[in-house]
Amino acid sequence: MHMADALISPAVGGTMWAASAGLLAWCARRARKTLDDKMIPMMGVLGAFIFAAQMINFSIPATGSSGHLGGGMILAILLGPYAAFLVIASVLTVQALFFADGGLLALGCNIFNLGVFPAFIAYPFIYKPIVRDTQGGSRLWVGAMLAGIAGLQLGAFGVVMETTMSGISDLPFQTFVLMMQPIHLAIGVVEGLVTAAVVSFVFKARPVTMMEPVAANLEASGLRRVVIGLLIATVVVGGGLSWLASTHPDGLEWAMGKVSGKEELKSPSTGIHDSLAKIQEKTAFLPDYDFKSVEPAASATEPAAKESAQWPAVSVGTSLSGLVGGLITLVLAGLMGYGLMRRAVVSPQNR
């Protein structure tokens, strides 16, 4: 459920980046204050452990599919929410950079979906109250299961919200929710089972390891502040984004149109007037974006508008030219790259 850059708009990506970066900075400050130095290598190695654990699958009986550990919950149990959040964020960063699992701008979304929900919601509000300080037993299983399910349900819902708000996929909200939530119910059950099983295994094998970690880190007051902050952020983000969305699907583009008056020019390949109107119809969730009022403004800025007036509205020719032009540019870009590569190989400095 890693979001890709291709599916989100800059407004959504940027907002989620800001939210995750802020939280990251806050957690880092807190970790520096409260964490033992000893935890620094522990966090790194446990992050690496999560990677290794994700490579190993087990077979789910009678289904023919396989499952593995996601890791968010187990990190929260072992390290406490703040350190766990840092570790999850770094795991996601490495995944984005090395495996292209989730994009760079989508990293904010991913950290939020996969980090905040297990570490700051599912762990303190579901796992902790149910499990308390018991070591193993049914409480642990119930708590881990419920927390695993809740974390993944919230995360999946986050994916749906971010995708829908970005408006790049046409999937209607309802369909997407009905698709994502049941799948992640199953994944959540597996995650809860594995988490509970591994934690109770470690309890049995070496109880000391589970006593030691930074559980003391979890102070109710600090946590409450996080949650309140998150709530405020959600309201602001929700309000802000819906405001943006009702003006125009894409804040940056809207701003560029305002600044340069060239919004008309952005898709000459599709036969300006009628196809833009079609796009307008299609992006119907912005009924009061006044297209006509932009037009005279654009024709005031001379050259762009003059040119657009000269273009015939024959869409066959212009679409073909768009296609041809696209291909030519692609080939040109490739040739430039190829030329550079030849030079790079010839030049003796390399290697």
Place this chain on the structure above:
Amino acid sequence: MSFGHYIEVGRMDELGRIDSPVHRLDARVKAVTTIAFIVTVMSFSRYEVSALMPFFLYPFVLMAAGNIPPGYILRKLLIASPFALAVGIFNPFLDRQVLVSLGGYGISGGWMSFISIGVRFCLTVSAALTLLACTGIHKLCAGLEKMGLPRVFAVQLQLLYRYLFVVAGEGLRMLRSVEIRSMGQRSLRFTTYVSLIGHLLLRSMDRAQRVYQAMVSRGFDGQVRVLQPTVIYWKDIAFLVGWLSFLTAARLWNIAGELGRLFTGAGR
């Protein structure tokens, strides 16, 4: 995530250590340019395809000048593509209004936006992968730290990366020993899986303890100091300014569309 992935990480590490003009540029400059690139690509309208084409120049040039084999990046791109394509593939079914007609065939808005998602995906992912391949994780971390990434997080990222190979290697060895003992049965049963993961976890925690002791005995005091000359030269500034102006130009004018019109004579 599979074993193939794990080996590939090592390849990325090798690429990061190549010495090339692009590798010698400052990490911060490359990171900022790449983020600007991704944001610009994402800011296009959802039906845009042709105007996105000029943007391929950036990953292509970086790969070429940085000696990064394009096939490697392409393979990673394909492995990562399922999620974006799976969500995007619904567009052609949901949005059937004809938007572009080409030689008598109408292409619906849904197909246009699906193609657009595919192109965006290729652009953003190849840019991100190339950034790492041209910089290397350690220089990138040091650069980002200079730009305000919290130190705890930067250190944590580097430690994670360093022990990724070690812990994954340990996990793979454990897995192999289970496979050898399980009479050719490939997949693990749940109980076996749990004890394997549990032991791997315990071993990892023990390793962290030993690592900590080793660090302390070498004078670790909670800070990792990096000897990294981070100086921005003129060539770095030139790189940044050059690419930013290219991005701005390609955002404002549909270069591909203009070229196409020049060659087909449409609209003259």
